[in-house]
Amino acid sequence: MFYWVMKHVLVGPVLRMAFRPWTRGVDNLPSTGGAILASNHLAVIDSFVLPLVLDRQVKFLGKSDYFTGSGLRGRLVAGFMRGVGTIPVDRSGGKASEAALRTGLRVLSEGELFGIYPEGTRSPDGRLYRGKTGVARLALESGAPVVPVAMVGTDVAQPLGKVLPKPMPIGVVIGEPLDFSRYRGMENDRFVLRAVTDEIVYAILRLSEQEYVDVYAATAKARIAQGLPVDPTPGSSASDRGPAPDGDRPER
Secondary structure, eight states: OHHHHIIIIISHHHHHHHHOOEEEOGGGSOSSSOEEEEEOOOSTTHHHHHHHTOSSOEEEEEEGGGGSOOHHHHHHHHHHHHHTTOEEEOTTOTHHHHHHHHHHHHHHHTTOEEEEOTTSSOOSSSOEEOOOTHHHHHHHHHOOOEEEEEEESHHHHSOTTOSSOOOOOOEEEEOOOBOOGGGTTOTTOHHHHHHHHHHHHHHHHHHHOOOEESSOHHHHHHHHHTTOOSSSSTTSSGGGSOSOTTOOOOOO
């Protein structure tokens, strides 16, 4: 009920007026059953704009900090996140990552949509970064289709570090579902996980038409903070290519 009220009465109308979202490929989204929405991640508002253009509710993972704030503001943020279906996740890795995976599997087993950002964090410069293999594990263990999504223009509306986005048209492009049933039972093979992840990221790349960088976004942010170049081989064409279309690059 809270989700419906937020989307259709309180927040949704304001967002629609501010961003006038345009869409392409919405018919590619399955009308029923569990599915993984794998999207590029350019801004905080990605998680608000994507659900806005879909008829079905989407559940995302959100960093646990959103749920542990103090004071009135902290309680309001935590209540809002829970109300719109955001699931808290500890980013410390290890057992926390496993718990997040199990949560995603539960959401999918209940026939719901689960949103995930394969890059793991927001892009620091609007380019598409190497995907983490959690999305592949989720796809193989659940058997759910993966629907690639490209957010367009959210980084312009809300650049990194900016709290309030500026009103402007924002786009959402949804691709055809990807079926990975051919890899069933191979969710513990790291080479298969890398191949599946690369195939998903390549599908997002084709929709978004971003430049691809073959490093993790978190690594890129750390290098930027140190004043170092982001690209692994500056001056080469590696950063202009996407991941191998057949996803056969081994883990490194």
